Amino acid sequence: MDTSKKKRIGSLALAGMFALSAILSGCSSSGPSKEAEPSAPSTALELKDGKYDPPVSITYLRPWGPDVKFKSGEDQDNNVHTRWAKDKLGIELKNQWVSPSTNNAFETKLRLSLASNAEMPDIISYRGEFNLVRELIETGKFVDAGELFDKYASDAWKSAVNEDPSVWYPYMQDGKRIGIPILDYAYNGDPVMWVREDWMKKFNLKAPETLSDLEVIMETFTNKDPDGNGKKDTFGLTIGFKNWINTWMSDAGWIFGAYGTMPNQWNLTADGKLEYGSVTPGAKEALATLQDWMSKGYIPEEAGVYDETKAAEEFTAGKAGIVVGPHWMPSWPLEDVKKNNPEAEYKAYPIPAGPEGKAGRHGTSNGNGVILINKDMKNPETFFTYQNYLFDHYANPPEGDEFEHGFAEGYDWVMVDGKPSTDASLTDGYAPEKYTLTFDGARIPNLSMTTLAKLAGGEEATTPFEKKINSGVPAPMLEAAKIVLDQKDIVYSQMFTGAPTMTMQMNNDILAKMEKDMFAQIIYGKTSIDAFDSFVEKWKSSGGDQITQEVNEWYQSVTSGK
16 A cells, blocks of 8 residues: 555544444434435435425546446446436436546546646545545535434435444545445455365375365375376465455455454454564464475576465466465456366465464455545435335345345346246356446345355345355355355454555555565575564664554544444
8 A cells, every 4th residue: 555645644544433433323224305405505305205396416526447348328427327316316427527437547537637626526436545535524525424324314324334434444534424335245356275176086095174284185186187188387375465465355464364464454362452463473483484484496497576366366377286365256257267177176275373272364345445525515414315216125125025036127127937047158148236436336244244144154135135146156165155154253354444654654554565575585496484583673763663552542543333
């Protein structure tokens, strides 16, 4: 994360928990009413049978990713979703301008707008660069959205957010919740271990419960020609740490978890303090293990220059027998392994434990973006009418609801022989929920993984949400989801989610480079594992100790009301 742009944002999230009681006990209204007075100046609106008459408009900005696909004749301002919003709710959605998410195009254009003091839209929805979010918050152009949320959000939306109230923390300033967190499915990026099951069967290997068990498997996969081509060209495990060692796919953070820590994040200790996982004794033990595995050829020599996707390609190319990543990898990219070998099989296994019985994986935040509301928006309650409807009807639709089978027939679902189907080969990949202001319509964090685990346990799909999941998820993904939930107690969550502290702004780039360089040198055996101790001392004296103090001051401020 780039932390060098702003001059003083260390105290922005310090008073987070001052508002937590409001988060937890806010008003339970199911939507806006004519009697409620919004925080921003407003004019009287008529809401008849859930629809504004005459229609109202919401201007907005959001990045448009390359995964968003429109039918011929449709675009960002005219599509099945914008027509639905106007016809159903009397809300006209208007992009202030359109920019792609690639190559920082959206961020560049928005920063230029800020620099020229251009008028901001009613709503900005964003997922991406954290510094840009802080820059937007610091402009003072956006209202205390938490106050509006307490007043106007529906029970379903409030309940979803309250599954983890810490999702507010990154978007707080002086005790106010300036941004509303966009929710994602819980555990969505938590890793499991994916293993070539056909290789396991070939050598009659048992499931790896410990790192010692795993080393037996890696030794076999590396040196006993599992692909049968007569060449020594396979590896036990593929990882990629070009970006970070604890990452979203081709992950190696679980190796640190086996020694009681998680690198490149702030972890909660037994005494209620936060510590940086990369400078702990457990990190030294994990690096020694990685150094040993590299020397034995268990991991590819190119691991240090592989990013997450490139490292995973070692698995799909049939060169590596193990890769660690999210439960959804059967959808992409694991199935590609069968392009090279139609007989290839893979299976999810739990994260193995270390020598003292510890196991650990990194966790996934329930938050995946932010909604900012312009303080000059005349009727901010109109946005809540829109988003409440999606939480009440789309997130977990009841039987017979308009969203029972998906967002729109002919887009994300079609009728085949009198039955609804979400088969991507029949829908051409159209996904109208990606047109929404919050990118995915509305998500209830715990709903997806608990549904997957339920189906994996053999229970029948009964609700529309469960039936939709059941029709489009391969069996390996179901099994992996159950493992994720079964191991939920081994999660190491990133506990610092506030704005970069004062010392982070000045020193993080130096500290990050120091860390990356030392980790790489140790893993590749260029330096002794004992060099880790001098790295830790240098890290502490180069700002690490001061950052640790500032991070803990922030943590105490946001948890003092618990």
